[in-house]
Amino acid sequence: MNLSEHDISLQKLFDTNRAFIEKDAAAGVNLARVKAAEAFAVQGIPSSKVEAYKYTNLQPWFKSGFEQAYGLNGYSADDLKTFECNVHEMESHTIFTVNGKFVEGSSGHALPEGVVAGSFLELSQKYPEIIEKYYGRQAKVETDGFIALNTMFAMDGLFIYVPKNKVVEKPIQIVNVLTGPSDLMVNQRNLIVVEENAQVRVLFCDHTLSMSRFLVNTVTEGFVAESGMLDFYNLQNQHNGTVQVGGYYFDQEAKSQLNANYFTLHTGITRNNIFSRLGGEHAENHISGLYVIDKNQHVDNFSFIEHAVPDCESNELFKGVMDDASTGAFTGRILVAPDAQRTNAYQSNNNLLLTDSAKMNSRPQLEIYADDVKCSHGATVGQLDENAMFYLRARGISKEEANILLMYAFAYEVIEKIKVPSLKEQIRQLVEKRFRGELDKCDSCVVCGQLGTNLIKAN
C-alpha cells in the first residue's frame, strides 16, 4: 500500500519525537514500537476502501492541525475538582487521566492488597514480566493501522492488575478527560490483567472539557485468566469535535467471564473496535452497546468474537437511535474455528431511524467452521411500533411523551445489562435526559455538555 501524506507526516512526527516518547517508558513497550512502526509503514491509517472501515473514513481527520498530546498541560488533580463525575451512591476507586496521561494522586479508596491500578507509564516499568507476557498480545500491530499508531506513540494510560483470587468489590472508575487550548491527538494505552479466579469491575468515562478538537486513538487490552471475571463499562460523553477510535481487545481463558458494555451518548465520530477471543473452554462473554446520536454524529461499532475452542458462549446486543443527520454503523463478526464444537453464539443489532437524513449500515456476519453449533444473528432497522404508539396515545399520553417512553423502552434492554445498580440508575437517567433533549451531563457536572455543535464540520 502507498502511504498517504498524512501517514508520512505521522511517521516523521514519531521519528522526531522518538527519544522523548521512549525516555521513561518500559523496555518492553519501547521494543514493541519497532514492530509497530514497521506495521504502520505497511498499513497507514485505513481508508474507507479497507473493508473493515467501509462505513467510517477516518483519513481526513489525520490531515493536520492536531498536536500530539505529551503532557498534562499543567493540569493537576485539584483542577479536576470542578469536574465531578461520580456516580451517585457508587463508591468507587476513581482515577483521572487528562489527555491520555495519568493524573497523580487521583485514586480514591484503598484497593485490596496486591491489586494495582495506576499509571501505565510507571507500572509498566515496575512489572516488566506482565508487559512481556501481555503487552501487544491481543492488540496485534499488523492487524490494524490504528493499533500500530497507538503502539508507536503510546506513553501513558491505565494499568490494572488483579492477582489470583482477589475480588475488587468497588468498581474502579477511570475518568478520561480531554482538554487544552489547542487541537490534540491522544494515544492512550490501557492494560487490564485479571488473574485466575479474580474479579474486577472497570468503568471508563470519556469526557471533553474544552472546545478544542480532539483526535483520540486508545487501545485497551484486557486479559481474563481462568475463572476470572471482568466487567467493563464505557460511557462516552464527548463534544461534537471529538474523533475517537477506541480499540478494545480481550482475551479470555477457560471458565472466565467478560461483560463489556458501551454507551455512546454524545460524540463527534466514534469508532469502537471490540475484539474478543474465547480461548478457553466454557468461557462466556456478553457484549452490548447503546448509541444515541443526533446532529452530524457518527458511531461505528465493529466487533469480532472469536470462538477458538469448544463449549463457549457469546451474546451480543447493540442498539442504536439515530436522529437528525447522524449515521450509525455496526459490524458484528462471529468466527467459530474448526472444532470449536458446541458453541453458542448469538448476536443482535436493532436500530431506530428518526429522520430521513439519518443513516444506518449494519453488517452482522457469521463465519462458521464447525457443525455442532448454535449460532444466530439478527439485524433490524425500523421505527417505533405503531400499535404501541396508538395504545399510549389512546390513554392520553402526548405524542412527545409516548415517543420518549418507547425509545426509552427500546434502549432499556441494553441498560438492563449493567450489573452495578447505582451505575445502571445513572445511565438510565442520562439516557432519558438524552431523549428529552436536555443537556446530557451528570447532575453534578458544571463543565461538560454540548459544546461546539458545529465543530465536526471542520476540514
Added chain:
Amino acid sequence: MASEQDKLLEEVTNREYQYGFHSDIEMDALPKGLNEDVVREISRRKNEPEFMLEFRLAAYRNWLKMESPEWAHLKIAPIDFQDMIYYAAPKKKPQLDSLDDVDPELRATFDKLGIPLDEQKILSGVAVDAIIDSVSVKTTFRETLAEKGVIFCSISEAIREYPDLVKKYLGSVVPPGDNFFAALNSAVFSDGSFVFIPKGVRCPMELSSYFRINALNTGQFERTLIVAEDDSYVSYLEGCTAPMRDENQLHAAVVEIVTLDRAEVKYSTVQNWYPGDKNGKGGIYNFVTKRGMCKGDYSKISWTQVETGSAITWKYPSCVLMGDNTVGEFYSVALTNNYQQADTGTKMIHLGKNTRSLIVSKGISAGKSQNSYRGLVKVSKRADNARNFSQCDSLLLGDKCGAHTFPYLEINNSSAKVEHEATTSKIGEDQIFYCNQRGIDTEDAVGLIVNGYVKEVINQLPMEFAVEAQKLLQISLEGSVG
C-alpha cells in the same frame, strides 16, 4: 544491390500480414488470447451491427482497467485470461450410437432424476432421430409464442432481427463496465437468449433455455436479456438438473431483466455444472452477474435458484426496485459438497416508494466445502416505506465444512423496515434417530430432512423442475453422510 533490395521487397510483400486475421478462411475457433482484434472478429463473424461492436469494445476497454474481484470468501486459483479461446463455432459432440455407450454413472444419475429417455439422448449426445417428440414440441412452441407476439430467440438472432430493442435494453441493467466478469462477458459473449413479452401478454408457457434450439452450445459467455412490457408476465427457466459436463472452466454469464409497469418476471435456475472430483480437482468456475430492474411501477422480479454444481460459484442475482410499489424476491438453495466453494446471495436496491423485498436463502454445506451468503439491502433516501425481510439459514453436514453469512444493510430512510435473521445449525441426532427407527436409513433420512429444510425455496420452482430439484439435492449429498 538493387536486385537484393527487390528480393527483400518481394519477400515482404508476399508474406501474409502476420498481425491480422485470415478473413478468407473461416476457422472453427479463434486463437487463444484476448485483445481488441479478437473482440472485433467476434462481432464481425456474428454479423453484428456497428452499435454492438462499440458496446463490446467499450466493455473490453473497461475490463482492461479492472481487476478480478477478491472480496468474496473464495479461494480462486489465478485465471489466465490469455490462455482461453473466446470464440469457437458450435462444437460437435462425439456422436454415440446408442444410450448403451453412455457413461453408466451418468445414466444412473439420469434414471434417478427421472429424465425422459429422449431427453437423456440429447443430453448425452446420442444421435437422435429427427422426428422425436421434443423436436416437434419445439416447433409447436414457436408457433404459439409467435401468435402472442412473444419473441424468444437467441441473442445473436435478436441483435440482427431486433436491433432497436437490443440497443435500447442491452447493458441498461448491467452496464458494460459493471464488474470484472460482466465486462468480460459484454466484450466477448458468444450467445444466449432474448425474451421480449409485449404489452398485456401473459406468456402461455414456461420458457426454458433448454428447449430453445441451439441452446445446448451457448458456450461459456452466455448473455440473456429479458424485457417484459406493461402488464406482461413470463416465467423463465434456466439450466437443467442433468449434470452438465463442459470443457470450459470459466463460465461468466450475464442475465439482465427489465420489467415495465405492472409486469412480472419469474426467473428460475437450476445449476448443476461439474463440481470437480471428490478431491477438489477440476470443476467449473461459475461467475455470474444477474440483475433485474423493476423499472415500471407495480412490477415484480422474482429469482429462484438451486445451486448444486460448480467448483466455485460467485453469483448475486439482484433487483433494482426503481419504480414505486415494486417487489423483488430472492429464493435460493446453495448446496456445496466435497471441496466446492460458493459465495452467493443477492442485492436488493430500494429506490422507489413502497418497495418490498424478500430474501430466503438456504445454504447447505457438506464435506470440506465452504458456503457463504453475501447480500445487500440498500434503502435509498427517497425510498419511503421500504420493507425488507431476509432469512438466511445454514445447515452444516459434517465438521470439516464452513457456513458463513455476510449481510449488509444500508438504510437511509427512516420509514424503512428492514429485518435480517440468520441461523446456523446441523441436523439433529434425534431427527435421524426418529427416521432410523422407522426403517429409513441415514442417507435417505438426511435427504428427507434437507428437502424439508429447503421446501420454502423449492416450492417456488415450476412443478416438474421442483420434483427434479429435490432428487438432485439428494444425489448431490450422496456420500456426504456416514
